[in-house]
Amino acid sequence: MKIDGIDKIIIKMLVKDARTPVLSIAREVGISGAAIHQRLRKLEKSALIDGYRMTINPKSLGYNTTAFVGVFLDSSSLYSSAIKRLKEIPEVVESHYTTGNYAIFIKILCKNNEDLMHILNKNIQNIKGVSRTETFISLDQQIDRQISI
Amino acid sequence: MKIDGIDKIIIKMLVKDARTPVLSIAREVGISGAAIHQRLRKLEKSALIDGYRMTINPKSLGYNTTAFVGVFLDSSSLYSSAIKRLKEIPEVVESHYTTGNYAIFIKILCKNNEDLMHILNKNIQNIKGVSRTETFISLDQQIDRQISI
DNA sequence: ATTGAAACTCACAAGGT
């Protein structure tokens, strides 16, 4: 899969705004909309494009607290059952099986510290095999981006 | 800002595919395209919708390794200069100022372990004020989603 | 808040180089 300058413009414009019309891109590049359309189909088939998503602003829903939680498991054999339970907690937006001290490392979005405490104590600590957790609260996020092309 | 069932369908369809035509949504809910269009404009103005983004598949570019790195800073006064340097490293896709042991907590996407080592040793450890780092490599990601509406 | 119609813009299949 080789990507030329035109493809890069297509990708750059759609990463910024996924609803940009193909013809706007066409005008920018200087070729027809159909040509852009064809290139886009090829990029989509090539698996380079994962999809187009609307992103919701969590703050507008009152979700003002981001936290990372390292989860200790009694036994790694409990991993898949723990994941199943974590999927049922909507505030858990990412989960990773990581090297290092923790068995599972998760990212949580919640409304405030009280809400976070509730999720930790009632939802996560109750999961079978979870012995202990360590929490890092994000006070400020300065970088949030995709890998560059 | 109040959100009814129709808004939820609009949001749900666009979260899944941001390029879904307004008329497809209109057919799904059974009202006119103009009505959907008007609701969408209102949702966009309300800040609930953050934007529409194309997502790139990092694996298709050879980025197969995700890691979290806790960064220790000599002094918290070096925070903003360190962030400035971190922004120059394209592999750093997230940065947080966190409570707990670390001053800065970052997420890195890189091609392989050798690449990761290079970024840690040459790029991050070289930043003024960075004394030490702790790295967690993600071996498996099971959850990756947005906050639900 | 929703509609239908008008004017405009776009997407995509078919065909040309």
Add this chain to the structure above:
DNA sequence: ACCTTGTGAGTTTCAAT
């Protein structure tokens, strides 16, 4: 393999309800 044309489909505005 890459491009343009043509046309059916989609978007957007607006007066009316």
